[in-house]
Amino acid sequence: MARTLAMFTDVSLCIGCRACQVACKQWNQLAPEEPEWTGSYQNHPHFTDKSFRLVRFFEETDAQGQMKQWHMMSDVCKHCAQAGCLEACPTGAIYRTEYGTVNINQDICNGCRYCVSACPFGVVAFNHDTGTATKCTFCNDRIHNGLGPACAKACPTESIRFGFRDDLAVKAKQRVEELHKLGYKDAQLYGEDKDGPLGGLNAFFLLLGKPSVYGLPEKPKLPQRNVIIDSLLSIGSALLVGLGALMAFRDRNGRGGA
Amino acid sequence: MEPGLLKSADWPLLIDLYFFLGGLAGGAFVIATSANLLDAYRYRHIVRAGYYIAFLAILPGPLFLIVDLGRPTRFLHMLMVSKPSAEIGMNAITIGPFHLKFFSPMNAGAWALLGFSLFAFLAALDVFLEHRGGRSMSALRIIAGVIGGFFGCFIAAYPGVLLGATARPLFISAHWLGALFLVVGASTGGAAIALILSLLGAQARESLSRLMRFTVFALVLQLAALLFFIVTVQMAGSAGIGRALAQLLSGPYGLTFWLGAVVVGIVAPLVLQFTGGARKAAPGMTALVSALILMGGFLVKYVIIAAGQAT
Numbered sequence: 001m002a003r004t005l006a007m008f009t010d011v012s013l014c015i016g017c018r019a020c021q022v023a024c025k026q027w028n029q030l031a032p033e034e035p036e037w038t039g040s041y042q043n044h045p046h047f048t049d050k051s052f053r054l055v056r057f058f059e060e061t062d063a064q065g066q067m068k069q070w071h072m073m074s075d076v077c078k079h080c081a082q083a084g085c086l087e088a089c090p091t092g093a094i095y096r097t098e099y100g101t102v103n104i105n106q107d108i109c110n111g112c113r114y115c116v117s118a119c120p121f122g123v124v125a126f127n128h129d130t131g132t133a134t135k136c137t138f139c140n141d142r143i144h145n146g147l148g149p150a151c152a153k154a155c156p157t158e159s160i161r162f163g164f165r166d167d168l169a170v171k172a173k174q175r176v177e178e179l180h181k182l183g184y185k186d187a188q189l190y191g192e193d194k195d196g197p198l199g200g201l202n203a204f205f206l207l208l209g210k211p212s213v214y215g216l217p218e219k220p221k222l223p224q225r226n227v228i229i230d231s232l233l234s235i236g237s238a239l240l241v242g243l244g245a246l247m248a249f250r251d252r253n254g255r256g257g258a
Numbered sequence: 259m260e261p262g263l264l265k266s267a268d269w270p271l272l273i274d275l276y277f278f279l280g281g282l283a284g285g286a287f288v289i290a291t292s293a294n295l296l297d298a299y300r301y302r303h304i305v306r307a308g309y310y311i312a313f314l315a316i317l318p319g320p321l322f323l324i325v326d327l328g329r330p331t332r333f334l335h336m337l338m339v340s341k342p343s344a345e346i347g348m349n350a351i352t353i354g355p356f357h358l359k360f361f362s363p364m365n366a367g368a369w370a371l372l373g374f375s376l377f378a379f380l381a382a383l384d385v386f387l388e389h390r391g392g393r394s395m396s397a398l399r400i401i402a403g404v405i406g407g408f409f410g411c412f413i414a415a416y417p418g419v420l421l422g423a424t425a426r427p428l429f430i431s432a433h434w435l436g437a438l439f440l441v442v443g444a445s446t447g448g449a450a451i452a453l454i455l456s457l458l459g460a461q462a463r464e465s466l467s468r469l470m471r472f473t474v475f476a477l478v479l480q481l482a483a484l485l486f487f488i489v490t491v492q493m494a495g496s497a498g499i500g501r502a503l504a505q506l507l508s509g510p511y512g513l514t515f516w517l518g519a520v521v522v523g524i525v526a527p528l529v530l531q532f533t534g535g536a537r538k539a540a541p542g543m544t545a546l547v548s549a550l551i552l553m554g555g556f557l558v559k560y561v562i563i564a565a566g567q568a569t
Binding site: 046047048082084086087088089090091092093094095096105108109111112113114116117118119120121122123124125126127128130131132133162177215216217221223224226227229230231233234237238239240242245246247248249250251 | 263264265266267268269274285288289292293294296297300301303326327328329330332333335336339342343344345346347350352357359361362363364365368411415416418419420422423424434435436438439440441444458465469472475476479483526546548567
């Protein structure tokens with residue numbers, strides 16, 4: 001495998017211009033959508049089948065309900081090292097590329113939508129026009145030609161950076177220290193730790209507050225971790241049912257089996 | 259987990275119906291196999307009805323699943339693609355064009371559906387030939403019954419495990435859904451056979467009372483599994499999971515859950531069966547109890563899936 005490619009989104013540099021969102025739509029030729037008003041500048045409350053990049057806006061309030069800080073964050077598919085969508089996919093349409101990113105092969109996907117409900121971040125969306133599941137590919141066609149994803153290219157503040165994961169991780173840690181010195185006590189990385197949840201995210205973030213401020217789960221869990229224990233409990237109940245059948249149909253007068 | 263961040267597959271009623279019929283088929287098949295192994299002649303009515311029901315109930319399953327796909331013509335991709343990708347998940351096995359993913363219950367379930375359908379067909383064919391006055395190939399029936407019985411358990415349980423392997427708040431910490439779906443399969447499978455036998459009348463009375471003994475036992479397991487499911491989800495603790503559980507127990511799905519899944523599906527049949535006295539052996543009463551169990555078995559799966567997909 002080639003070196004893992006990653007995207008580092010530094011929330012402290014985001015100005016909420018949504019150039020990334022537009023660049024993503026243009027390059028990936030995603031159809032226009034009806035606007036959905038959310039009460040803030042955020043358009044579309046969630047990722048859709050036609051919005052792979054989404055700038056989220058959050059108003060953090062203090063205990064008295066007074067506005068404390070206005071957060072903006074450009075959100076994207078995390079390309080998890082342990083990806084719920086990829087594990088769920090029954091067709092093998094979702095695969096890991098040589099760069100460690102997660103892609104959906106549109107020629108294989110049959111639209112079962114299991115991946116949609118298996119993503120811990122609600123990224124994968126079902127496209128009713130094509131009948132398939134879609135999501136950000138890190139601009140697979142661009143990165144295989146050395147161009148970098150359209151969103152990172154368009155970002156005017158370098159809030160979105162793209163490169164080799166190990167290089168970006170070093171830069172990200174330096175940036176957190178800088179911010180700590182500047183007084184941003186809650187600045188922290190999300191998804192950078194390879195030993196952390198989901199084996200690390202290949203799109204990781206620098207947040208200025210707790211993940212919950214940004215609507216992100218504190219400890220996302222790979223849903224397929226449940227398969228073994230759920231199956232064992234099922235086998236246990238199957239044994240009980242078998243025992244019950246044996247008891248019910250056994251001949252108590254000595255004739256027959258059991 | 260933040261509400262609204264997650265997405266839902268929004269599987270329609272057709273999928274619930276498949277989960278219900280698949281469970282019923284698996285349950286009926288396992289009951290028929292048990293009865294066949296213990297006394298094939300005495301329980302011939304159960305064996306015949308059970309294998310027929312299993313075959314007929316699983317028959318529309320693949321159709322329901324294929325119709326629901328975004329690209330129905332690609333249904334075979336569940337099992338095979340012409341050029342599989344290199345990395346398609348942990349413990350995935352690729353042989354030629356075929357792939358098996360142990361950690362994708364939908365993929366494993368598709369294979370199991372193929373296997374179960376084959377053995378359900380063979381078993382039903384054997385009882386059919388015997389019924390037509392031919393001779394049963396009893397060895398074939400035993401082999402198909404035993405192997406198909408394992409597939410039957412898998413078919414009944416895997417939808418629960420499949421739901422448990424999603425990020426939906428109601429499901430991700432549940433753990434007991436596979437076990438619950440399996441015992442619902444057993445109770446509804448038993449009820450379906452009992453319904454047919456009670457309509458056939460007196461000739462199968464002794465078989466019927468034994469079958470009801472099993473069905474009641476499965477119903478008690480169903481109550482226990484449902485309880486374990488709720489307690490496990492409750493103990494998971496996070497706010498999002500608590501909200502999802504509240505939707506099921508007291509929100510818009512509360513009435514269907516308590517009245518449909520618990521009262522109609524479990525409590526009423528148990529009360530009728532335990533307090534019925536002499537009347538409980540009457541075919542009419544058995545038919546009523548069976549119908550209640552079948553309704554409740556569908557509703558418990560339906561309401562859990564609906565609440566889990568909505569929140």
